[in-house]
Amino acid sequence: MNELAQMHEIINQVDSPHQLTDAARRLREAASEKDFTPQRVLEIFEQWAAALDDREVRDIPGVTFLRLWLRRGTLEPILIRELGPEWLAGEWRQDGRARLRAFPLGVVGHWPAGNIEIQAVLSLTCALLGGNTCMVRVPSGLVNPTRRMMEALATIDKSEFLASRIFLASFEHSRIDLHEAIARSVDGAMIWGGEEAVSQVRALPFPHWARVVVFGPRLSVAAMDAAAWADKNESASWCRRIARDVWQFEQQACSSPQALFVERDGAADPSGFVENLKLAFEEENQAHPRGEIEPALTSAICRTRASWLLEDLGNRALFPQSADWTILLGTGTEIPQPTQGKTLSVLVVDDLLEAIAKFDGSVQTLGLGVKDASKEEAIAEAAGRHGVDRVVRLGQMHVFSSPWDGMDLVRPMMRMIRHVKSYD
Amino acid sequence: MSQIAELRVSEIEQFIAKLLDSPPYSLDPQERHDALLSLFKQELEYACEHSPHFANYVRHWPVRLAAAKTIAELPYLPVSVFKKNPPLSLVPASEIKRTLTSSSTSGQVPSRVVLDAATSRRMTKGVIAIIRDFIGPARRPYLVVDTKENLGRQTELGARGAAIQALGSFATEMVACLSTDAQGEPSLDIDKLLAFAEKWKQADVLVYGFTYVLWTQLVRPLQQRGITLGMSKVHVLHSGGWKRLEQQAVTKDIFVRDVAAVFGCAPDRIIDYYGMVENVGVVYPDCVRGYKHVPAFAEVMIRDPLTLAPVKPGKQGMVQVCSVLPTSFPGFLLLTDDIGEIVGEDGCACGRRGTYFRFLRRVPKVELRGCGNLETTRQRRNGTSA
Known part of the structure; x- marks a missing residue:
């Protein structure tokens, strides 16, 4: 395959380290040849968001969030907060007698998690925004959705301004030599995923100057105060929001709620609320049915249902004959071991703060449905102290934004340059 | 009641x-x-x-x-609920006669099921009814490819012991042909085996061993010595997983061919059966098809x-x-x-x-992946393993 043809492959099947070092060289050239401005990237991203509304790509899980992410209205405020308004205007920022400006690291390597269809694209957009070029190892399960999303980009990026700044590589997870070739070629890396994958990538031979950012494994939970869940007028709406958060990404994302803590409301029984939740799960399941499942997940779901009901006579559960979804109802302030596969533990607690006090840093997002504003204030404060990085409204747990995992998304792949003039 | x-x-x-x-x-x-x-x-x-x-x-x-x-x-119920300890029971502790444990692979929690007298009796009857249909009702000499420690009755019984004892009803005499060496490792007692083979050469004989044990402790050593037992009327029953043999590239066909060759019998006298302690009293031998x-x-x-x-x-x-x-x-x-x-x-x-x-x-294990997969981290933190 000649070089030109290779550049036009959306996802490159790679089997030799040379392909990757050649691609890295081309990415460096592209970065220096093209006239980069943040405004131009934002403009293309805005058009890309529109192109992703095509029915060919609309059904990819998470594309709705991706479209929202790519909007200028989302990204501009993030860039201003992380890098300042001067950077967006292509100017230096005055800092006393010096001036400051962020520059891209260069080539950024990306290792997205294999379970989130939009993650390869999300990751590379973070680096592109800062002016970096990207080399992405696309996990086998993401090849098809990533190709479809990148095809949408190709329809609007006719001059290949962005396409020339991206190299997507597909190869076997076990090809350490290829992972190493990427690592040796990059100036920065964004690594996402479970512990095993993250540890392996972290150990690769990156240059000593490379900046490595890790978005490791986390889990998320939801919480509602009594005023919210016991409100008969709003209950159904809250339940639909929870179902939406549970359904996305097969509940395997770090932002997926695994448990819902509901605050006790005197003598009120949460049965009515849980019945509404069941209806919402049924509706969501009808709208977004699963196409396939790994037998091991089915086995885990069946085990969780049985163990829950056999463990404690006070435990209750709602589930269909299939493995489609499961609601476990009980009491307790501990987050149960996640099962995933749309299995939500609904735990009644006397005080939401009791549950939050037990968070151990593994909780990424706390989705809230809290009517009492002063209570929400206290909850957000406590969550921050107990390791939670995002506190958002239920129904918006997967909305990708900066900071993520407590970190900026664009700035870590930038260098802040300090210039002190040689003549006053 | x-x-x-x-x-x-x-x-x-x-x-x-x-x-x-x-x-x-x-x-x-x-x-x-x-x-x-x-x-x-x-x-x-x-x-x-x-x-x-x-x-x-x-x-x-x-x-x-x-x-x-x-x-x-x-x-x-998913079978994994029997990994619970104490095991799920429908009878008072005083009525429990035996506890069966599964042969879990290293690091895994074994399943445990409790038997009262009635269930224990039915378990024996069930296995006899099934095996009789495959090898006939006669009692016969019974060669166990295991150590004698697994022959006796015990209150807590592993899968190997349970399988050995379930076939005991077909035995006129029971001989274990493995012994434990000074390091506690099992090895073939060749003299005992040859004496048994010589004595019962012309007779209907029942042999049982765990698939992997039968291969590594009896078939391979006999092949290395070039010994054939000449027991044409033997029925060799074996059970247990194939995983470790597959790792050694031993297919079912190779296994049957070599076991039959070592015993000097027809391949259809080698019977693989599936059984699990949780499914008491039921085993699934392969038919001729x-x-x-x-x-x-x-x-x-x-x-x-x-x-x-x-x-x-x-x-x-x-x-x-x-x-x-x-x-x-x-x-x-x-x-x-x-x-x-x-x-x-x-x-x-x-x-x-x-x-x-x-x-x-x-069922293959799910590959650990995804940013929401905290299983390993949490298990390590809690000091547990699945």
């Missing part, structure tokens, strides 16, 4: 006895299904009366027990992992095993971690009636 409960137990006992007494592979499939459905319902009610926790599970099952029209609709048959007192169905609905013959899915035999623990209907396939509902060319099927493989 209340009068109604006593009546139920006696009714269940009579039903089971009837099924155990009939030839195991002779019933019309529909007739068998109807009889089993009614019996399983009674057993589930009995289990609910004896275990409030199990009753809690049944109460939450999506199909009400009374409304279930097929065995497939009845509440089944290579299929496994469901006896009168049991049922097997294959479930689609997506819908959990039973699938038609020829389609692969998760294996559910069912047995009417246990009443000391709720092991009536169990979803296993195995993938299998129903080959036919009736009419296997071997002549046995009823469902016949094959096991294909274990």
Whole structure:
């Protein structure tokens, strides 16, 4: 395959380290040849968001969030907060007698998690925004959705301004030599995923100057105060929001709620609320049915249902004959071991703060449905102290934004340059 | 026990006895299904009366027990719930005679099931009825490819010991041909084996060993020494996983060929059977066509992992095993971690009636992946492992 043809492959099947070092060289050239401005990237991203509304790509899980992410209205405020308004205007920022400006690291390597269809694209957009070029190892399960999303980009990026700044590589997870070739070629890396994958990538031979950012494994939970869940007028709406958060990404994302803590409301029984939740799960399941499942997940779901009901006579559960979804109802302030596969533990607690006090840093997002504003204030404060990085409204747990995992998304792949003039 | 409960137990006992007494592979499939459905319902009610926790599970099952029209609709347990300690039980501790434990691979928690006298008795009867159909009813010399420590009766019995002892009813004498060396490792007692072979050369003999043990401790050492035992009328039964042999590139065909060669018998006298401690009293030997048959007192169905609905013959899915035999623990209907396939509902060319099927493989473990996968981290932090 000649070089030109290779550049036009959306996802490159790679089997030799040379392909990757050649691609890295081309990415460096592209970065220096093209006239980069943040405004131009934002403009293309805005058009890309529109192109992703095509029915060919609309059904990819998470594309709705991706479209929202790519909007200028989302990204501009993030860039201003992380890098300042001067950077967006292509100017230096005055800092006393010096001036400051962020520059891209260069080539950024990306290792997205294999379970989130939009993650390869999300990751590379973070680096592109800062002016970096990207080399992405696309996990086998993401090849098809990533190709479809990148095809949408190709329809609007006719001059290949962005396409020339991206190299997507597909190869076997076990090809350490290829992972190493990427690592040796990059100036920065964004690594996402479970512990095993993250540890392996972290150990690769990156240059000593490379900046490595890790978005490791986390889990998320939801919480509602009594005023919210016991409100008969709003209950159904809250339940639909929870179902939406549970359904996305097969509940395997770090932002997926695994448990819902509901605050006790005197003598009120949460049965009515849980019945509404069941209806919402049924509706969501009808709208977004699963196409396939790994037998091991089915086995885990069946085990969780049985163990829950056999463990404690006070435990209750709602589930269909299939493995489609499961609601476990009980009491307790501990987050149960996640099962995933749309299995939500609904735990009644006397005080939401009791549950939050037990968070151990593994909780990424706390989705809230809290009517009492002063209570929400206290909850957000406590969550921050107990390791939670995002506190958002239920129904918006997967909305990708900066900071993520407590970190900026664009700035870590930038260098802040300090210039002190040689003549006053 | 209340009068109604006593009546139920006696009714269940009579039903089971009837099924155990009939030839195991002779019933019309529909007739068998109807009889089993009614019996399983009674057993589930009995289990609910004896275990409030199990009753809690049944109460939450999506199909009400009374409304279930097929065995497939009845509440089944995933087999992994028997990894719990103390084990699930339907009888008081004073009535537990033995606890069976599974042969779990290293690091895994073994399954444990409790047997009272009645379940233990039925377990023996069940295994005898099945094995008799494959090797005939006669008692005969019994060579165990294991150490003598596994021959005795113990209150806590592993899968190997349980399998060895279940076949003990066919024995006129029992000889274990492995001994333990100074390091505690088992090795072949060649003199004992050759003496046994010489003595019973012309006789019907029963041999049992775990598949991997049989291969590594008997077949390979004899092959290395170039010894053939010349026991043409032997039946060699073996059970246990193939995983370790597959790692050594030993296929089922190679195994059967070499075991038959070492014993000097026809390959059809080497019988692989599947069994699990949780499915007490039911084993599934391969018939001459290579299929496994469901006896009168049991049922097997294959479930689609997506819908959990039973699938038609020829389609692969998760294996559910069912047995009417246990009443000391709720092991009536169990979803296993195995993938299998129903080959036919009736009419296997071997002549046995009823469902016949094959096991294909274990459910593969899910690869740890994804930013939401905290399993490893949390397990390490809590000091636990699955």
